[in-house]
Amino acid sequence: MDILKKIVTDKRQEIAFKKQLIPTFQLEQSVLFERETVSIINNLQNNEIGIIAEHKRRSPSKQVINHNLNVFDVAQGYEKAGVCGMSVLTDGKYFGGSLDDLLLAKSSCNLPLLRKEFIIDNYQILEAKAYGADVILLIATILTQKEIKILSEFAKSLQLEVLLEVHNEAELRKSIMPSLDMIGVNNRNLKTFEVSLETSKMLSTLIPNDFIKVSESGISNVEAIRELKPFGYQGFLIGENFMKTDNPGESAGYFINQFSL
Numbered sequence: 001m002d003i004l005k006k007i008v009t010d011k012r013q014e015i016a017f018k019k020q021l022i023p024t025f026q027l028e029q030s031v032l033f034e035r036e037t038v039s040i041i042n043n044l045q046n047n048e049i050g051i052i053a054e055h056k057r058r059s060p061s062k063q064v065i066n067h068n069l070n071v072f073d074v075a076q077g078y079e080k081a082g083v084c085g086m087s088v089l090t091d092g093k094y095f096g097g098s099l100d101d102l103l104l105a106k107s108s109c110n111l112p113l114l115r116k117e118f119i120i121d122n123y124q125i126l127e128a129k130a131y132g133a134d135v136i137l138l139i140a141t142i143l144t145q146k147e148i149k150i151l152s153e154f155a156k157s158l159q160l161e162v163l164l165e166v167h168n169e170a171e172l173r174k175s176i177m178p179s180l181d182m183i184g185v186n187n188r189n190l191k192t193f194e195v196s197l198e199t200s201k202m203l204s205t206l207i208p209n210d211f212i213k214v215s216e217s218g219i220s221n222v223e224a225i226r227e228l229k230p231f232g233y234q235g236f237l238i239g240e241n242f243m244k245t246d247n248p249g250e251s252a253g254y255f256i257n258q259f260s261l
């Protein structure tokens with residue numbers, strides 16, 4: 001079984017368990033549930049570089065990236081660096097993250113926060129709102145067109161913005177719908193872990209202009225951004241390149257300064 005199938009199978013079990021532990025009405029009553037969300041789209045549209053910086057401790061492709069940091073410092077560092085938003089991995093088993101990481105990030109900065117998760121159920125969208133997210137990720141390869149519609153419309157009804165992730169043309173074609181805000185092209189194939197920026201270049205012309213284009217994964221220098229910008233990308237999701245250093249915030253700041261030179 002490929003890794004994605006395994007992740008989704010585990011996720012189904014996890015959700016069933018959590019639904020019993022914390023019923024939806026409890027999520028809806030949480031302090032953060034009624035807040036105004038912060039728009040990442042606004043930030044991306046008004047920024048020259050458009051970095052979305054990720055908090056990621058480990059991953060199935062890289063094992064350990066960094067286990068010595070705390071989310072609080074990382075979030076404050078990213079904010080100080082001037083990124084447009086922060087992505088927080090909340091999957092525990094494969095990425096070493098948690099919803100508490102999201103909550104901590106929320107308490108430490110005012111950046112728009114993306115819940116980076118394998119979302120397959122509206123329940124996870126309620127969780128995202130209750131734990132401080134402003135944006136959710138939907139991954140086309142693990143969802144049907146109908147599921148994408150249901151989940152994205154539900155997210156929009158909670159004032160959350162939606163980033164839909166694709167990796168090939170078929171995924172893109174089945175996914176385009178008005179309830180999405182941003183289309184992210186993952187340069188990493190989640191089945192083979194192969195990374196190529198060509199994926200972003202190839203798919204860019206097929207993304208209608210009503211969506212903000214985001215290029216995700218494998219971006220390790222500003223040259224990559226200079227290369228991708230002419231293809232219409234306004235957002236760049238970067239994890240490992242910052243997280244593998246002792247001070248991700250400083251690394252992000254350095255990266256952004258380099259771009260402005």
Ligand SMILES: O=P(O)(O)OC[C@@H](O)[C@@H](O)c1c[nH]c2ccccc12
Nearest residue numbers: 186216217218219237238239240241
């Ligand atoms: O660490 P990188 O190569 O900069 O990649 C970040 C981000 O794009 C990646 O973590 C990611 C993209 N889509 C995902 C879906 C699930 C988990 C993780 C991801």
